[in-house]
Amino acid sequence: MNIVVCIKQVPDTTDVKIDPKTGTLVREGVPSIINPDDTHAIEEGLRLKEKFGGRVVVLSMGPPQAMDALMVCKAMGVDLCYLISDRAFAGADTLATSYTLAKAVQATGPWDVVICGRQAIDGDTAQIGPQVAEALGVPQVTYCTEISVEGRKVIAKRALEDGYELIRTELPALFTVIKDINKPRYPSVMGIISVCRSCDIQTWTAKDIAASPKMIGLNGSPTQVSRTFAPEPKGVGQVLKGEPEAVVKELVKKLRDKNVVRVR
Amino acid sequence: MDFTLTKEQQMLQQMVRDFTQKEIEPIASALDKEGRFPEEIIRKLGEIGVMGMTVPKEYGGAGADTVSYTIAIEEIARACASTAVVVSVNNSLACFPLLAFGTEEQKQRFLVPLAKGEKLGAFGLTEPSAGSDAAMQQTTAIKKGEEYFINGVKHFITNASRADIYIIFAMEDKTKGTRGISAFIIEKGDPGFSFGTIEDKLGIRPSITGELIFENCHVPADRILGENGKGFKIAMMTLDAGRIGVASQALGIAQASLDRSVKFAKEREQFGKPIAILGMIQEAIATMATDVEAARMLVRYAAWCKDVKQSYTAPAAMAKLFASETAMRVSTKAIQIHGGYGYMKDYPVERYFRDAKVTEIYEGTSEIQRLVIALNAIR
Numbered sequence: 001m002n003i004v005v006c007i008k009q010v011p012d013t014t015d016v017k018i019d020p021k022t023g024t025l026v027r028e029g030v031p032s033i034i035n036p037d038d039t040h041a042i043e044e045g046l047r048l049k050e051k052f053g054g055r056v057v058v059l060s061m062g063p064p065q066a067m068d069a070l071m072v073c074k075a076m077g078v079d080l081c082y083l084i085s086d087r088a089f090a091g092a093d094t095l096a097t098s099y100t101l102a103k104a105v106q107a108t109g110p111w112d113v114v115i116c117g118r119q120a121i122d123g124d125t126a127q128i129g130p131q132v133a134e135a136l137g138v139p140q141v142t143y144c145t146e147i148s149v150e151g152r153k154v155i156a157k158r159a160l161e162d163g164y165e166l167i168r169t170e171l172p173a174l175f176t177v178i179k180d181i182n183k184p185r186y187p188s189v190m191g192i193i194s195v196c197r198s199c200d201i202q203t204w205t206a207k208d209i210a211a212s213p214k215m216i217g218l219n220g221s222p223t224q225v226s227r228t229f230a231p232e233p234k235g236v237g238q239v240l241k242g243e244p245e246a247v248v249k250e251l252v253k254k255l256r257d258k259n260v261v262r263v264r
Numbered sequence: 265m266d267f268t269l270t271k272e273q274q275m276l277q278q279m280v281r282d283f284t285q286k287e288i289e290p291i292a293s294a295l296d297k298e299g300r301f302p303e304e305i306i307r308k309l310g311e312i313g314v315m316g317m318t319v320p321k322e323y324g325g326a327g328a329d330t331v332s333y334t335i336a337i338e339e340i341a342r343a344c345a346s347t348a349v350v351v352s353v354n355n356s357l358a359c360f361p362l363l364a365f366g367t368e369e370q371k372q373r374f375l376v377p378l379a380k381g382e383k384l385g386a387f388g389l390t391e392p393s394a395g396s397d398a399a400m401q402q403t404t405a406i407k408k409g410e411e412y413f414i415n416g417v418k419h420f421i422t423n424a425s426r427a428d429i430y431i432i433f434a435m436e437d438k439t440k441g442t443r444g445i446s447a448f449i450i451e452k453g454d455p456g457f458s459f460g461t462i463e464d465k466l467g468i469r470p471s472i473t474g475e476l477i478f479e480n481c482h483v484p485a486d487r488i489l490g491e492n493g494k495g496f497k498i499a500m501m502t503l504d505a506g507r508i509g510v511a512s513q514a515l516g517i518a519q520a521s522l523d524r525s526v527k528f529a530k531e532r533e534q535f536g537k538p539i540a541i542l543g544m545i546q547e548a549i550a551t552m553a554t555d556v557e558a559a560r561m562l563v564r565y566a567a568w569c570k571d572v573k574q575s576y577t578a579p580a581a582m583a584k585l586f587a588s589e590t591a592m593r594v595s596t597k598a599i600q601i602h603g604g605y606g607y608m609k610d611y612p613v614e615r616y617f618r619d620a621k622v623t624e625i626y627e628g629t630s631e632i633q634r635l636v637i638a639l640n641a642i643r
Contacts, residue, residue: 072275075275075279186279186282186283188312188326189279189312189313189314189336192275192276192279193328196271197272
């Protein structure tokens, strides 16, 4: 089975602070990590390989420093890693990024499964997985807590806010996973030493993956970021006083007006 | 001189730190309270190659350098000094002598499973009458035919009844003094080998410390480690290497004590402000931070000496001496900075203090370290 996992290197946002002047993230000195949901994707890929044989390839679109994240993947035991990096990718929104990743997936050769983490902790859009699936023209199941494969048939369990769904699909397909799916292994000492002493992770440019210049980077991004800011503090809040029945009615009205709850 | 860690060392540090924070930190206090051996943690550490870190790959190890080993032990000890000593004994006191002195057959049979974390090692030198005076071995080994018969008692042995493979020292010929001592490889289950008291300790409580009893314990002649009469030398050389491990453990305890002190000082308010602004607290933290950094330099230097095959007896003794005394000073001060809270078991600093004390004692007391350092300077 040929398994491809897409990962992103992100700043460890538990450590991150907002610059009070610009309202943007202070990235300097913040350690970079593999996006947490993606570590579960890598683990799921490795487990599928252990069960069915084949290989696990990890791709990451990012600047040169994302190589560190791929080295960790190699130390975890994946077979191949590629850094998808090119100046032309800069400024990409999720659409351009997912186009680029889809081209990279195709460049790895015949594949059966693509696994992504549900969402990245810096962007938090959860759009990449679904958009890559569309670009590849394959079925997708998102928020998976279980992926059961038998031959070419898959039953995936999806976690929703109010319950679970079991989705039946066929390979090739793309899955996004959440942390409940597994416990990722740690890179072994042997793995770390091996990857550091003979690092063979290649970098692929836009040309290597036959990406169209119009579809990548800023050129390929319909989204324009005009401003990033931290929201204003909400203030003291309002205390509703009176008889419980009346107060509840008033509260529900306020929640409806703010679209927090909807009338069925 | 480049003080930066290599990429390999940085990645190892990050991995062990992640592992420690997720797997060890959450249960360290409970392990101490219950005096429970960290079974699951040791198994997982074995799976990722930490139990035989510096053993070459052909013998089941990971082939890491000694500096990486000190980094790993320090990171583990920051959360749990007991787990750190189990790892340290396996690596330094069991794997090392087998690697340095074992025959090829002994390496395949005993070193490989130890390095892979499939079996656990122990080092049996100390006896009721032979602590610092390690040459005063009362345990005897007599060769009869193709077997050795071992009689005696070892005590205060880390991993005791939990271990599988033991490096044991015994006197073959008393007339030869230290040159009459030989080293042997004993396995759990060997006839005549049993276990005695398990000690109730002040600190490192999850670690199992106990007695080994040899009553006509007989093993085949091929269980001798190294040459006859070379046992004392093997013990001393093994302890030289082991000191680097203990120094790293002590360093981890000291770092954890410092980290907790800084955190507490920033959060605790008295007289309307965090105590971190008070001069006496700042002075204490400055001294603690400097001592921890100095200890780290000595530990790394000793490890580097071993890696470049330079003599490391004195550097290892200095690292162990300074790091252990630093751990004791820093953890004591950490309790003081925490005030009343430091005295309560709700906070980990009292555990660091209890754990730190043994680092001044085992694998050579501070007095012995001073002796080693002085003799090295004088000779």
